[in-house]
Amino acid sequence: MSVIVTPLNPRDVPAVKQFLIAGLSERWGAYESRYNPDIELFQSYYADSLTLVAKSAGVVVGTGTLHPISARRAEIVRMSTAIDSRRHGVAGQILMLLLDHARARGVQEVVLETTSSWASAIAFYTKHGFAKTHEQDGDTHFIRRLGAA
Template sequence: MNPDKEIRFLPFQAEDQAAVKALILAGLAGHWGTLDLSLNPDLNDIGRSYAGAYFLVAWQGQTVVGTGALVPLSADTAQIVRMSVAAGLRRKGIGGQILARLCDHARLNGLQKIILETTATWQDVIEFYQTHGFRITHYQDGDAYFVLALSA
Protein backbone atom coordinates (compact mmCIF):
# COMPACT_ATOMS: atom_id res chain seq x y z
CA MET A 1 0.00 0.00 0.00
CA ASN A 2 1.29 3.42 -0.93
CA PRO A 3 0.89 5.60 2.19
CA ASP A 4 0.81 8.73 0.02
CA LYS A 5 -2.19 7.62 -2.04
CA GLU A 6 -5.34 9.65 -1.40
CA ILE A 7 -7.71 8.42 1.28
CA ARG A 8 -11.47 8.52 0.59
CA PHE A 9 -14.09 8.37 3.34
CA LEU A 10 -17.42 6.79 2.47
CA PRO A 11 -20.41 5.45 4.39
CA PHE A 12 -20.45 1.68 4.85
CA GLN A 13 -22.11 -0.28 2.04
CA ALA A 14 -23.17 -3.93 2.16
CA GLU A 15 -20.50 -4.84 -0.39
CA ASP A 16 -17.85 -3.56 2.09
CA GLN A 17 -18.80 -6.28 4.63
CA ALA A 18 -15.94 -8.75 4.13
CA ALA A 19 -13.15 -6.16 3.88
CA VAL A 20 -14.39 -4.11 6.84
CA LYS A 21 -14.79 -7.18 9.04
CA ALA A 22 -11.31 -8.40 8.10
CA LEU A 23 -9.72 -5.02 8.92
CA ILE A 24 -11.39 -4.75 12.33
CA LEU A 25 -10.58 -8.34 13.28
CA ALA A 26 -6.96 -7.92 12.19
CA GLY A 27 -6.70 -4.85 14.40
CA LEU A 28 -8.15 -6.69 17.38
CA ALA A 29 -5.83 -9.65 16.82
CA GLY A 30 -2.90 -7.26 16.63
CA HIS A 31 -3.78 -5.63 19.94
CA TRP A 32 -4.71 -8.81 21.80
CA GLY A 33 -2.28 -11.23 20.14
CA THR A 34 -5.18 -13.65 19.71
CA LEU A 35 -8.77 -13.45 18.59
CA ASP A 36 -12.02 -14.94 19.87
CA LEU A 37 -14.49 -14.63 16.99
CA SER A 38 -17.43 -15.29 19.30
CA LEU A 39 -16.84 -11.91 20.98
CA ASN A 40 -17.63 -9.94 17.82
CA PRO A 41 -21.02 -11.10 16.50
CA ASP A 42 -21.89 -7.56 15.34
CA LEU A 43 -19.29 -7.94 12.59
CA ASN A 44 -21.15 -10.82 10.96
CA ASP A 45 -23.71 -8.39 9.52
CA ILE A 46 -22.41 -4.85 9.91
CA GLY A 47 -25.27 -3.34 7.92
CA ARG A 48 -27.84 -4.81 10.28
CA SER A 49 -25.83 -4.33 13.49
CA TYR A 50 -25.22 -0.65 12.75
CA ALA A 51 -28.42 0.18 10.86
CA GLY A 52 -29.04 3.39 12.84
CA ALA A 53 -25.40 4.41 12.98
CA TYR A 54 -23.10 6.48 10.82
CA PHE A 55 -20.48 3.87 9.89
CA LEU A 56 -17.56 5.38 8.01
CA VAL A 57 -15.06 3.45 5.88
CA ALA A 58 -11.68 4.84 4.80
CA TRP A 59 -10.42 3.65 1.44
CA GLN A 60 -7.00 3.86 -0.19
CA GLY A 61 -7.57 2.87 -3.77
CA GLN A 62 -9.59 -0.36 -3.61
CA THR A 63 -8.41 -1.24 -0.09
CA VAL A 64 -10.23 -0.59 3.18
CA VAL A 65 -7.72 1.09 5.50
CA GLY A 66 -9.89 2.38 8.34
CA THR A 67 -13.29 2.35 9.99
CA GLY A 68 -15.28 4.07 12.69
CA ALA A 69 -18.94 4.19 13.67
CA LEU A 70 -21.05 6.77 15.48
CA VAL A 71 -23.95 5.05 17.23
CA PRO A 72 -26.77 7.26 18.55
CA LEU A 73 -27.68 6.48 22.16
CA SER A 74 -30.14 9.28 22.90
CA ALA A 75 -31.27 12.64 21.53
CA ASP A 76 -28.02 14.27 22.66
CA THR A 77 -25.45 11.46 22.97
CA ALA A 78 -23.69 9.04 20.64
CA GLN A 79 -20.96 6.45 21.10
CA ILE A 80 -17.98 5.88 18.85
CA VAL A 81 -17.22 2.22 18.21
CA ARG A 82 -15.25 0.06 15.78
CA MET A 83 -12.45 2.55 15.24
CA SER A 84 -9.72 0.72 13.39
CA VAL A 85 -6.85 1.62 11.04
CA ALA A 86 -4.71 -0.82 9.07
CA ALA A 87 -1.55 -1.57 11.06
CA GLY A 88 0.84 -0.31 8.39
CA LEU A 89 -0.96 3.02 8.12
CA ARG A 90 -1.33 3.96 11.78
CA ARG A 91 0.08 7.29 12.95
CA LYS A 92 -0.44 8.78 9.50
CA GLY A 93 -3.57 10.77 10.34
CA ILE A 94 -6.22 8.38 9.04
CA GLY A 95 -7.67 7.65 12.48
CA GLY A 96 -7.75 11.36 13.27
CA GLN A 97 -9.59 12.07 10.02
CA ILE A 98 -12.15 9.35 10.74
CA LEU A 99 -12.64 10.66 14.27
CA ALA A 100 -13.02 14.26 13.04
CA ARG A 101 -15.64 13.20 10.49
CA LEU A 102 -17.59 11.26 13.12
CA CYS A 103 -17.49 14.26 15.47
CA ASP A 104 -18.57 16.61 12.67
CA HIS A 105 -21.47 14.30 11.84
CA ALA A 106 -22.50 14.32 15.51
CA ARG A 107 -22.41 18.14 15.64
CA LEU A 108 -24.39 18.45 12.40
CA ASN A 109 -27.04 16.21 13.93
CA GLY A 110 -27.36 18.28 17.09
CA LEU A 111 -25.62 15.92 19.49
CA GLN A 112 -24.10 17.36 22.66
CA LYS A 113 -21.61 14.67 23.61
CA ILE A 114 -19.81 11.59 22.39
CA ILE A 115 -18.70 8.73 24.57
CA LEU A 116 -16.41 5.80 23.87
CA GLU A 117 -14.41 3.13 25.60
CA THR A 118 -11.21 1.26 24.98
CA THR A 119 -9.04 -1.24 26.77
CA ALA A 120 -7.23 0.43 29.67
CA THR A 121 -3.86 -1.11 28.77
CA TRP A 122 -3.87 0.25 25.20
CA GLN A 123 -1.90 3.38 26.09
CA ASP A 124 -1.36 4.46 22.48
CA VAL A 125 -5.12 4.36 21.86
CA ILE A 126 -5.83 6.26 25.07
CA GLU A 127 -3.32 8.94 24.07
CA PHE A 128 -4.90 9.16 20.61
CA TYR A 129 -8.33 9.96 22.05
CA GLN A 130 -6.91 12.40 24.61
CA THR A 131 -5.01 14.21 21.85
CA HIS A 132 -8.33 14.67 20.07
CA GLY A 133 -10.05 16.26 23.07
CA PHE A 134 -11.65 13.26 24.76
CA ARG A 135 -11.25 13.04 28.52
CA ILE A 136 -11.30 9.93 30.65
CA THR A 137 -14.36 9.76 32.88
CA HIS A 138 -13.56 6.49 34.64
CA TYR A 139 -12.05 3.03 34.46
CA GLN A 140 -14.13 -0.10 34.89
CA ASP A 141 -13.53 -3.82 34.30
CA GLY A 142 -10.27 -3.21 32.43
CA ASP A 143 -11.64 -0.47 30.16
CA ALA A 144 -11.12 3.29 30.01
CA TYR A 145 -14.24 5.37 29.36
CA PHE A 146 -14.15 8.76 27.64
CA VAL A 147 -16.41 11.71 26.89
CA LEU A 148 -16.18 14.63 24.48
CA ALA A 149 -18.52 17.58 24.96
CA LEU A 150 -19.47 19.01 21.58
CA SER A 151 -19.96 22.68 20.87
CA ALA A 152 -22.14 23.97 18.06
Protein backbone atom coordinates (compact mmCIF):
# COMPACT_ATOMS: atom_id res chain seq x y z
CA MET A 1 0.00 0.00 0.00
CA SER A 2 1.47 3.33 -1.08
CA VAL A 3 0.55 6.11 1.33
CA ILE A 4 1.50 9.77 1.32
CA VAL A 5 1.18 11.75 4.56
CA THR A 6 0.95 15.54 4.34
CA PRO A 7 -0.26 18.42 6.49
CA LEU A 8 -3.94 19.23 6.06
CA ASN A 9 -4.70 21.27 2.97
CA PRO A 10 -7.83 23.45 3.28
CA ARG A 11 -9.33 21.78 0.21
CA ASP A 12 -9.15 18.42 2.05
CA VAL A 13 -11.20 19.57 5.06
CA PRO A 14 -14.56 18.23 3.75
CA ALA A 15 -13.02 14.82 2.97
CA VAL A 16 -11.30 14.66 6.37
CA LYS A 17 -14.53 15.58 8.16
CA GLN A 18 -16.43 12.87 6.26
CA PHE A 19 -13.64 10.40 7.01
CA LEU A 20 -13.83 11.14 10.75
CA ILE A 21 -17.63 10.94 10.74
CA ALA A 22 -17.46 7.56 8.97
CA GLY A 23 -14.97 6.29 11.56
CA LEU A 24 -17.14 7.42 14.47
CA SER A 25 -20.19 5.91 12.83
CA GLU A 26 -18.32 2.61 12.48
CA ARG A 27 -17.31 2.62 16.15
CA TRP A 28 -20.59 3.89 17.62
CA GLY A 29 -23.15 2.81 15.02
CA ALA A 30 -24.10 6.44 14.35
CA TYR A 31 -22.65 9.94 14.40
CA GLU A 32 -24.09 12.72 16.53
CA SER A 33 -22.83 16.18 15.68
CA ARG A 34 -23.79 17.59 19.08
CA TYR A 35 -21.10 15.40 20.71
CA ASN A 36 -18.45 16.42 18.17
CA PRO A 37 -18.37 20.22 17.84
CA ASP A 38 -14.69 20.07 16.91
CA ILE A 39 -15.48 18.04 13.80
CA GLU A 40 -18.33 20.33 12.83
CA LEU A 41 -15.97 23.35 13.03
CA PHE A 42 -12.83 21.39 12.14
CA GLN A 43 -10.79 24.00 10.28
CA SER A 44 -11.37 26.80 12.79
CA TYR A 45 -11.32 24.56 15.87
CA TYR A 46 -7.90 23.15 14.97
CA ALA A 47 -6.48 26.27 13.31
CA ASP A 48 -3.46 26.33 15.66
CA SER A 49 -2.92 22.56 15.41
CA LEU A 50 -1.11 20.26 13.01
CA THR A 51 -3.43 17.83 11.26
CA LEU A 52 -1.80 15.17 9.10
CA VAL A 53 -3.69 13.42 6.33
CA ALA A 54 -2.69 10.06 4.86
CA LYS A 55 -3.86 9.34 1.33
CA SER A 56 -3.64 6.32 -0.90
CA ALA A 57 -4.45 6.88 -4.56
CA GLY A 58 -5.80 10.31 -3.60
CA VAL A 59 -8.27 8.93 -1.03
CA VAL A 60 -8.04 9.76 2.70
CA VAL A 61 -7.04 6.60 4.61
CA GLY A 62 -5.87 8.13 7.88
CA THR A 63 -5.61 11.30 9.91
CA GLY A 64 -4.42 12.61 13.25
CA THR A 65 -4.11 16.03 14.89
CA LEU A 66 -1.57 17.44 17.34
CA HIS A 67 -3.35 20.12 19.34
CA PRO A 68 -1.28 22.41 21.59
CA ILE A 69 -2.37 22.71 25.20
CA SER A 70 0.58 24.82 26.36
CA ALA A 71 4.15 25.51 25.22
CA ARG A 72 5.30 22.21 26.71
CA ARG A 73 2.22 20.03 26.37
CA ALA A 74 0.11 18.90 23.42
CA GLU A 75 -2.73 16.46 22.83
CA ILE A 76 -3.23 14.01 20.01
CA VAL A 77 -6.83 13.99 18.85
CA ARG A 78 -8.90 12.61 15.99
CA MET A 79 -6.57 9.75 15.09
CA SER A 80 -8.38 7.49 12.68
CA THR A 81 -7.45 4.91 10.04
CA ALA A 82 -9.67 3.39 7.34
CA ILE A 83 -10.64 -0.22 7.99
CA ASP A 84 -8.82 -1.58 4.94
CA SER A 85 -5.69 0.43 5.79
CA ARG A 86 -5.29 -0.82 9.35
CA ARG A 87 -2.27 -2.92 10.21
CA HIS A 88 -0.34 -1.39 7.29
CA GLY A 89 1.59 1.17 9.35
CA VAL A 90 -0.55 4.17 8.41
CA ALA A 91 -1.47 5.16 11.97
CA GLY A 92 2.08 4.53 13.17
CA GLN A 93 3.47 6.78 10.45
CA ILE A 94 1.04 9.57 11.34
CA LEU A 95 1.75 9.20 15.05
CA MET A 96 5.54 9.30 14.62
CA LEU A 97 5.32 12.42 12.42
CA LEU A 98 3.08 14.13 15.00
CA LEU A 99 5.55 13.26 17.77
CA ASP A 100 8.48 14.51 15.67
CA HIS A 101 6.63 17.78 15.12
CA ALA A 102 5.94 18.07 18.85
CA ARG A 103 9.62 17.51 19.71
CA ALA A 104 10.71 20.08 17.15
CA ARG A 105 8.38 22.61 18.83
CA GLY A 106 9.80 21.92 22.30
CA VAL A 107 6.79 19.97 23.53
CA GLN A 108 7.79 17.76 26.46
CA GLU A 109 4.57 15.80 27.03
CA VAL A 110 1.94 14.50 24.66
CA VAL A 111 -1.36 13.28 26.07
CA LEU A 112 -4.34 11.56 24.52
CA GLU A 113 -7.44 9.63 25.41
CA THR A 114 -9.35 6.82 23.80
CA THR A 115 -12.44 4.85 24.65
CA SER A 116 -11.55 2.17 27.21
CA SER A 117 -13.37 -0.59 25.32
CA TRP A 118 -11.27 -0.04 22.16
CA ALA A 119 -8.62 -2.66 22.88
CA SER A 120 -6.91 -2.17 19.53
CA ALA A 121 -6.43 1.56 20.16
CA ILE A 122 -5.10 0.95 23.67
CA ALA A 123 -2.66 -1.67 22.34
CA PHE A 124 -1.55 0.70 19.57
CA TYR A 125 -0.75 3.59 21.90
CA THR A 126 0.96 1.34 24.44
CA LYS A 127 3.08 -0.18 21.64
CA HIS A 128 4.14 3.34 20.66
CA GLY A 129 5.40 4.31 24.10
CA PHE A 130 2.36 5.89 25.71
CA ALA A 131 1.74 5.11 29.38
CA LYS A 132 -1.74 4.87 30.84
CA THR A 133 -2.37 7.55 33.45
CA HIS A 134 -5.96 6.86 34.43
CA GLU A 135 -9.46 5.92 33.34
CA GLN A 136 -12.40 8.28 33.59
CA ASP A 137 -15.94 8.18 32.25
CA GLY A 138 -15.22 5.22 29.96
CA ASP A 139 -12.02 6.71 28.52
CA THR A 140 -8.41 5.66 29.05
CA HIS A 141 -5.94 8.54 29.30
CA PHE A 142 -2.29 8.29 28.21
CA ILE A 143 0.90 10.33 28.33
CA ARG A 144 4.20 10.14 26.49
CA ARG A 145 7.17 12.19 27.64
CA LEU A 146 9.39 13.37 24.81
CA GLY A 147 13.13 13.86 24.71
CA ALA A 148 14.86 16.79 23.05
CA ALA A 149 14.71 17.13 19.27
